[in-house]
Amino acid sequence: MRRLTALLLASTAVAMAAPAQAEPLRIGIIESLSGSQTSTGRLYSAAVQYGVDIINAAGGFNGEPIEVIEYDNAGGSTGAADEFRQAVADGIHIVFQGASSAVAGQITEDVRRHNIRNPGDEVMYINLGAEAMSLTGDQCHFYHFRYATTAPMRVNALVNAMAAAGELGTRVFSINQNYSWGQDMQTAIEDAAAAGGYEVVEAVLHDVNSIQDFAPYVARINAADPDTVITGNWSNDLLLLMRAASEAGLDVRFGTTFLDQPGNIANAGDTAIGHYLANNYVPDAGPAEFNDAYRDAVGHYPIFVEPPTIFAVGALAEALEQVDFGGGDIDVSAIALALEAVVYESPVGPITVRAEDHQTIRPVVVSHVVRGAAYPVDDTDLGFEVVGVVSGEDAIYPVQDSCEMERPD
Amino acid sequence: MEFIIISTLNGVIYGLLLFMVSAGLTLIFGMMGILNFAHASFYMLGAYVGYTLAALVDFWVGLIVAPLLVGAVGILVERYMLRRVHAFGHAHELLLTFGLALIFEELIKLFFGDFPVNYRMPDELQFAAFTVFGTDYPFYRLFIGAVAVIMFVALFVLLARTRIGIVVRAAERLPRMAESLGHNIPLVFMGVFGVGAALAGLAGAVAGAYFPTNPNMALELGVIVFVVVVVGGLGSLKGSLVASLMIGLFSSFSIGLDWSLASLLGLVGLGDWAESVGGLFTMTLSSVSGTIPFLLMLVILLVRPAGLMGDRN
Numbered sequence: 001m002r003r004l005t006a007l008l009l010a011s012t013a014v015a016m017a018a019p020a021q022a023e024p025l026r027i028g029i030i031e032s033l034s035g036s037q038t039s040t041g042r043l044y045s046a047a048v049q050y051g052v053d054i055i056n057a058a059g060g061f062n063g064e065p066i067e068v069i070e071y072d073n074a075g076g077s078t079g080a081a082d083e084f085r086q087a088v089a090d091g092i093h094i095v096f097q098g099a100s101s102a103v104a105g106q107i108t109e110d111v112r113r114h115n116i117r118n119p120g121d122e123v124m125y126i127n128l129g130a131e132a133m134s135l136t137g138d139q140c141h142f143y144h145f146r147y148a149t150t151a152p153m154r155v156n157a158l159v160n161a162m163a164a165a166g167e168l169g170t171r172v173f174s175i176n177q178n179y180s181w182g183q184d185m186q187t188a189i190e191d192a193a194a195a196g197g198y199e200v201v202e203a204v205l206h207d208v209n210s211i212q213d214f215a216p217y218v219a220r221i222n223a224a225d226p227d228t229v230i231t232g233n234w235s236n237d238l239l240l241l242m243r244a245a246s247e248a249g250l251d252v253r254f255g256t257t258f259l260d261q262p263g264n265i266a267n268a269g270d271t272a273i274g275h276y277l278a279n280n281y282v283p284d285a286g287p288a289e290f291n292d293a294y295r296d297a298v299g300h301y302p303i304f305v306e307p308p309t310i311f312a313v314g315a316l317a318e319a320l321e322q323v324d325f326g327g328g329d330i331d332v333s334a335i336a337l338a339l340e341a342v343v344y345e346s347p348v349g350p351i352t353v354r355a356e357d358h359q360t361i362r363p364v365v366v367s368h369v370v371r372g373a374a375y376p377v378d379d380t381d382l383g384f385e386v387v388g389v390v391s392g393e394d395a396i397y398p399v400q401d402s403c404e405m406e407r408p409d
Numbered sequence: 410m411e412f413i414i415i416s417t418l419n420g421v422i423y424g425l426l427l428f429m430v431s432a433g434l435t436l437i438f439g440m441m442g443i444l445n446f447a448h449a450s451f452y453m454l455g456a457y458v459g460y461t462l463a464a465l466v467d468f469w470v471g472l473i474v475a476p477l478l479v480g481a482v483g484i485l486v487e488r489y490m491l492r493r494v495h496a497f498g499h500a501h502e503l504l505l506t507f508g509l510a511l512i513f514e515e516l517i518k519l520f521f522g523d524f525p526v527n528y529r530m531p532d533e534l535q536f537a538a539f540t541v542f543g544t545d546y547p548f549y550r551l552f553i554g555a556v557a558v559i560m561f562v563a564l565f566v567l568l569a570r571t572r573i574g575i576v577v578r579a580a581e582r583l584p585r586m587a588e589s590l591g592h593n594i595p596l597v598f599m600g601v602f603g604v605g606a607a608l609a610g611l612a613g614a615v616a617g618a619y620f621p622t623n624p625n626m627a628l629e630l631g632v633i634v635f636v637v638v639v640v641g642g643l644g645s646l647k648g649s650l651v652a653s654l655m656i657g658l659f660s661s662f663s664i665g666l667d668w669s670l671a672s673l674l675g676l677v678g679l680g681d682w683a684e685s686v687g688g689l690f691t692m693t694l695s696s697v698s699g700t701i702p703f704l705l706m707l708v709i710l711l712v713r714p715a716g717l718m719g720d721r722n
Contacts, residue, residue, distance in 0.1 A: 036625045039523030178696045206664070207699025212620060212630065213423040213657075215550070216664040219415045222544050236629065239525065239621045249537060249545035263524030267621050378527070 022327035024064035025320070027052060028071055028092035030083050030107060032099050035075035039262065040099040040305060044128055045070055047306040048096050050297055051313025061320045063327045073097075077106035084110045087123075093332050094124045094316070098148070098305055101180055104130030105139065112141045122332040122408075124339075126316065128309045132180040133400065136357040140403040143336055145358045147312035147351070149280055151184035151232060151257075152191065152397040153364055157390035158255045158278035159196035161366035162228065165387055167253055167276070169227020172198045175217065175241065176232050178205035185232030185257070201226050209236055214244035222250055234258035239267050246271035259384075260304050265369065266378035272369045273382065281307035282384040283375035285365045286347030291375070301375055311351055311362075315344035333408045348389050354396070357403040361392040411542045416661045418541070422550045424657025425557035426616055428650050430630055431637040432560055433608035439644025440581045440601045443491065444499070446506040449631030450513035451606045455479045455613025456622040457517060460528035468531040468618070475614035476607040483606025487599045510627065517624045525623035549619055556615050560608065561650055568646070577601060636702045640709045642716025651717055656702045663698040 029048050032041035049068055056065040069090060071083035080103045087095060097107050104127055111125045127135060127146040136146055162168040174189040176182030186203050193200055202224045204217065211217075218241075221229060229252050233241055238258060245252065254275040259265070260282065265272055283291045283301045294302040294310065302310060319339035325331065340358070344351040349363035366387045373383025434448040455475045462471030486509065494501040530549050537545035568574040579587040580597040588594045620626070637656060641648030670690045671683035683690040709716060 036628060038518065042523065205693075205696040207697065209629065210633075210699040211660075212426075212633070213419065213660070215419040215423070216416060216661045219412075219419065219544065220665055222542075223411075236621055236623070236625075243619075247537075247545065247547040247549075249540075261524075263526070263621075263623070266527035267525045267529075269527070269529060378524075380527075 022063040023325075023330050025061045025066045025094070025330055026090065026092045027066060027068045027094050027096060028087040028090070029068065029096045030071045030073050030080055030087060030103075031097060032075040032103070033070060033072035037075045037099050041072075041075075043262075043303075043305050044096070044098045044309055046298055047302070047309035048128075048313055050294065050306075051310050051317070053297070055313075055317045055320070062325050062330060073103055075100070075103075077103050080106045081110060084114075088114060092123060093330055094126060094335075096126050096128060096309075096312075098128030098130060098309065101130040101132035101135065104135055105132065108135055108139055108141070108144045111143055112139075115141075115143055122336075124332050124336050126312055128312055129305050131184070133184050134180065134402075136359040136403060137400040138402040140357045140400075140405055142358070142405055142407055143332070145312075145336075145339060145353060145360070147315065147360050147362075148308050149278075149362065149364055149395070150359065150397075151181065152188040153362075153395040154232075154257045154278040155185065155188035155192050155230065156195070156397070157364035157366050157388075157395045158230065158257075158276060159192045159198075160390055160394070161278070161388040162253070162255060162276055163196055167228070168196060168198060168255075169253070170198050171201045171224075171226040171228070172196075173221050173224050173226035173229045173252070174200055174203040174231070175221070175229060176203075176205055177208040177234075177237055179208055182208070182232055185230075189230050198228075206237075211237065211240070214240045215248070217241065218244045218248045218250060221245065221252065222248065226252055228253045228255055230255040232257050234261060239264060242268050242271055242275070259369070260377070262304060263378060265382050266380055269380070270371075270382075273371060274368060276366060276368045276387070277384060278364055278366050279304075280311070280362070281346070281348060281365055282367045282386065284367060284373065284384055285386045285389060290347045303377065307346075311344060311346045314346070315339060315342045315351060315353075318342045318344060337408075349391055351392065354399065356399040357405065359396075359399075361396045363392050364390045364395045366390065412665055415541060415544070416665055417658065418546070420658035420661030421654060422554045422657070423661060424654035425554040426612075426653075427633065427637050427656060428653035429553070429557040429560055429612040429616065430609065431634045431641075431649050431653060432557075432564060432646065433605035433612075434634060434638050435641065435644060435646055435649045436564065436608070437602055437605035438638065439646070440577055441598055442499070442581075443502050443506070443602075444643075445605070446503060446631075447486070447509040447513060448506075448605070448609055449627040449634055450510045451479050451483060451609035452613040452616075452630060453517060453622075453624075453627040454482065454513060455610030456528060456617025456626060457521060457526070457613075458610065459614030459617055460526050460622055463528060463531075463618070468534075472611070472614050476611040479610025479613070480603045480607030484599055484603040486606070487602035491602070492595065492598075510631070514624055514627060521624070523624060525621040528617050528622040530618040553615055553619060556611070560611070561646070564608075564646060633702055636706045638716075640702075640706050640716055642713075642719025644720065645716065645718040648716055648718030656705065659701045659705065660698050663694045663701055666694045668694045 029045050031044050052066050052068050073080035073083050111123050115122045124143045129148045131150045174186050176185045190200050256277050259277040291301050319342050322338040323334045340353050351360050351362040367384035370385045373385055376383040430452050437445050458475040458478050459471035494505050534549050536548050538548040538551050539546050576592055580594050584594050637652045641652035674683045
């Protein structure tokens with residue numbers, strides 16, 4: 001419906017336009033706005049809108065306010081492919097998407113093909129949170145930018161900070177979901193073993209979000225006797241695992257990557273206290289102005305996938321300042337080249353784009369759950385307290401050999 | 410030994426939970442021939458009613474009110490929706506309940522938000538029942554199991570040993586005959602549907618406090634519940650119980666086993682070759698344990714199409 005309204009607005013704008021009307025920059029958010037991942041899709045959308053509102057308040061781009069249109073991919077790659085075609089038909093210049101690596105894989109491939117077939121009329125894809133390694137590996141291309149961490153970045157930061165706090169121990173149990181993300185996590189956990197000074201006592205993969213009963217896994221963890229359990233699990237798989245562990249009286253520390261998903265802390269309750277999280281940002285890490293500004297506009301402090309999205313749109317805003325089309329046609333390649341060179345000063349440190357694979361080099365924030373936190377979450381008195389911020393240079397990993405990027409001339 | 414005892418314990422309890430959710434579905438299908446897609450939605454509704462009442466009044470009040478309220482919703486659905494489309498056959502009933510499932514999901518999102526809610530068991534139930542091989546065994550799991558067993562016994566006695574059961578079974582087998590003997594068949598069907606929904610509501614209120622209560626819970630458990638009913642034999646209460654326990658035990662045991670095709674081939678000396686090929690050969694049983702129920706369903710459908718204890722074998 002919102003898309004329809006936006007289209008109507010856009011078409012009336014065209015109808016009323018004088019011949020010299022500038023071309024507005026059009027941003028399409030192809031997100032999961034219905035179905036099981038709606039909650040995450042909405043957060044991405046809200047944060048993109050917030051960032052674009054700031055640009056528009058400062059005068060927009062190319063003499064026009066930036067237009068944002070939402071497309072609902074219904075959580076699947078088929079829906080995403082359809083919506084991408086629609087977005088191209090609507091004249092979208094930049095696509096934003098973040099939830100689900102499967103959808104991202106579809107979109108990045110569609111964007112790549114579109115750009116081969118339509119030279120001079122390219123589309124750019126800013127990936128806000130799909131962390132599959134292949135997106136900056138064999139699927140990498142010039143018009144894809146990942147403004148998010150990946151498994152090795154999160155694990156390296158987590159291991160460093162937990163070891164520095166003396167909470168890591170020497171025996172680590174790896175439990176992850178059996179798909180690209182979980183497999184990336186498992187590889188990262190095994191690779192970080194030497195640097196972190198631990199031994200991976202057992203590595204388990206399990207089905208994604210189809211296991212209701214984690215008690216048997218907890219029995220396995222108990223038998224392996226680890227000090228720390230590191231997991232990339234999200235949603236139910238994380239909640240059920242943590243609950244089952246606490247109910248079995250298991251005395252382990254959890255190192256997680258998605259504990260900040262809204263609802264998790266409320267659901268886990270006191271079970272969550274002391275567990276670690278490695279992500280892009282928690283409010284406790286940044287200045288109050290940044291957090292308050294978002295709260296005043298949206299209604300809550302920036303959480304989960306919102307901060308990295310705000311950073312991505314902020315970086316885009318700086319790139320747009322570097323290009324000037326004088327009210328004429330928009331050249332997406334020029335914007336992409338400008339974005340590559342942007343050094344975005346986020347509240348936790350600079351974020352830059354690595355030219356070889358378009359992965360961002362960015363700080364990773366490691367925090368743990370405490371009672372009486374400065375920024376409590378989920379209407380509880382629990383929240384995330386920063387343990388350390390690992391700089392981009394320390395968290396980044398080498399470019400994957402599989403990435404062969406063709407640059408525009 | 411430790412592995413076997415712990416896995417059995419976990420498997421049986423998980424199986425009983427599955428039975429608790431699928432009992433109402435079996436009842437409705439067995440007695441009315443309606444394949445109720447919205448069944449798992451009633452389960453979700455029960456969990457949210459339980460959550461609301463636990464926050465407002467008390468956990469135990471929620472446990473009593475949830476089945477009553479969800480049962481009432483079920484009765485309304487049967488009276489004002491299903492009965493109207495009954496004449497058009499099964500496909501219409503199926504589509505109607507499927508639509509209801511989607512509507513319930515969106516309604517829950519509308520009123521309670523997209524995120525999991527904080528529905529937790531009361532503190533007095535949160536303790537370890539006993540310690541087995543150094544691991545605490547939560548009392549609440551036993552509580553879930555006990556509720557399921559009570560549910561099975563009560564249903565079984567009601568259907569097989571009471572006058573109400575005779576009328577209900579007659580209404581299912583020979584509706585015309587039962588009607589001419591003076592029984593109000595539409596009322597019986599309405600009652601059965603209400604009880605089926607109420608059972609799902611109770612299951613939701615009990616299990617929702619243990620598993621996350623979120624708008625996706627219907628979707629997550631819905632599929633597996635259908636597997637239980639198909640494996641057990643559509644409409645057979647005993648079959649459902651057996652199938653639930655089988656799925657629970659299979660899932661629980663497979664998680665602890667790192668068997669793969671490569672290790673199997675290793676027995677005949679082909680292990681190294683299989684390891685080098687990788688792919689399917691090195692996939693461990695534990696990593697695909699979620700698919701075991703579906704594998705079981707496939708085998709059952711091939712061998713006994715009507716299910717383990719279905720009528721038409």
